[in-house]
Amino acid sequence: MGATIMAAGETANPQAAVRTVMLFAGQGSQYYQMGRELQASDAVFRASLARCDQAAGPVEGRSLSQIIYGRPMAESAGFDRQIESAPALLAIGWSLAQSLFARGIRPDLLLGYSLGETIAATVAGVLTLEEAFSLVFENARSFEALLAPAAMLAVLAPAARVMALPGVAAARAELAAINSPQHCVLTLPRAGLAPLMAALEAxxxxxxxxxxxxxxxxxxxxxxxxxxxxxxxxxxxxxPAFPLFSCATAAPLAVLDAAHLWQVARGPIRFEAAIRALAAEGRPLRFVEAGPTGTLAAFARQVLGAQTLALPAINQFGHDLRSMALVEERFR
Structure with missing residues (x-):
């Protein structure tokens, strides 16, 4: 069943001169210990994570909090099992949004990146937490059962330049995302990863x-x-309680349904195009990233210029409370 979304330009705060866009990151942004300082010191974030633990239930005998905080950050390269990483990202994104809401930061629209579209839809109430966790668990089991090993590679270079390199074709790599004028992502069979990395480094x-x-x-x-x-x-x-914008279509999301969620997973991510489409609507924008790294906020600045207000709620460098305080100062 599909849900009709608010029309383009309809926002939760139509009188505001500046639109606040809340960003939600996708697969690959996870790391162990994400949000640790908030989990220890922010009551809303801690309670929200506990709510996610309850909604998700145990994952192979462990809570999501135990998965996220049970190993050191230095081991994050091994945080790649879909059945752990996808629900962990959902829990962190949803909990960060609750913490931002508690600080009086209310978005005019939500923009999710890949799995982040499911997180954004959950924050907007399109899915309950229980439904969202059930969906990501079911998809994770399907991926494990049906898919061959593969790799994804972020490249700091224009997509057109990268795709023209002979090593990319030899590795059977496909363009998975264009994030900014100087950043793209490739997807390829796992066996081609080492040769392609060597070719690109050369x-x-x-x-x-x-x-x-x-x-x-x-x-x-x-x-x-x-x-x-x-x-x-x-x-x-x-x-939804908030309008949604899609990185899969670079447009307002008119209907959320099974066909759209497949397009989100299968099609290329058009983050740069989505940010430019929002800017073309003519109203000033500011961005807050309710995700673990701050990478999407950085991409927004790369697309629209360094003067753009785009801040992360947290990042992988720690000082979560300081990051949250800066967001609260600049956005309220």
């Missing part, structure tokens, strides 16, 4: 392999289409 490019096991946003995901679509079709999608 070109002098800065690269980073993402902690994922499957080939999102590319044809490598196709064997899971029937299972992922059927899982979404069994859910009930409600009208």
């Amino acid at each position: 070109e002098g490019l800065v690269i980073a392999a993402l902690p994922v096991r499957y080939g999102f946003h590319a044809s490598l995901l196709d064997p899971a289409e029937a299972a992922v679509t059927a899982a979404a079709a069994r859910r009930h999608f409600r009208r």
Whole structure:
């Protein structure tokens, strides 16, 4: 069942001169210990994580909090099992949003990146927490059962330049995301990762392999289409409390349904295009990232200019309370 979303331009705060966009990150942004300082010191964040632990239930005998905080950050390269990382990102994104709401920061719209679209929909009330966790668990089991090992590689260079390199074709890599004029992501079979990394490093490019096991946003995901679509079709999608904008279509989300969620997982992520489409509507924008790294906020500044107000709620460098305080100071 689909849910009709608010029309383009309709916002939760139509009189505001500046629109606040809340960003939600996707797979690959996870790391152990994310939000640790908030978990220890912020009552709303801690209670929200406890609510997520309850809604998700045990994951192979452990709570989500135990998974997130049970290992040191230095071991985060191993935080790549979908059945752990996807619900962990949902829990962190939802809990960060609750903490931001408690500080009086109310978005005019929500923009999710890949899995972040499911997180945004959950924050907006389209799915209950229980429904959202059930969906990500079901998808994770389908990916484990149906997909071959794959890799995703972030590249600090224009997409057109990267895709023209011979090593990319040789590795059977596909363009998975365009995040800014100088940043893109490739998806490829796992066997081609080492040769491609060597080829790109020989070109002098800065690269980073993402902690994922499957080939999102590319044809490598196709064997899971029937299972992922059927899982979404069994859910009930409600009208959102906030307007949603999609990185899959670079447009306001008119209907959230199984077909759209498959497009989000299978199609390329168009983050740069989404940010430019929002800017083209003519009203000033500011961005707060309710995700673990602050990478999406950085991409927004790369797209719209360094003067753009785009801040992370937390990041992987610690000082979560300081980051939250800065957001509260600049956004209220």
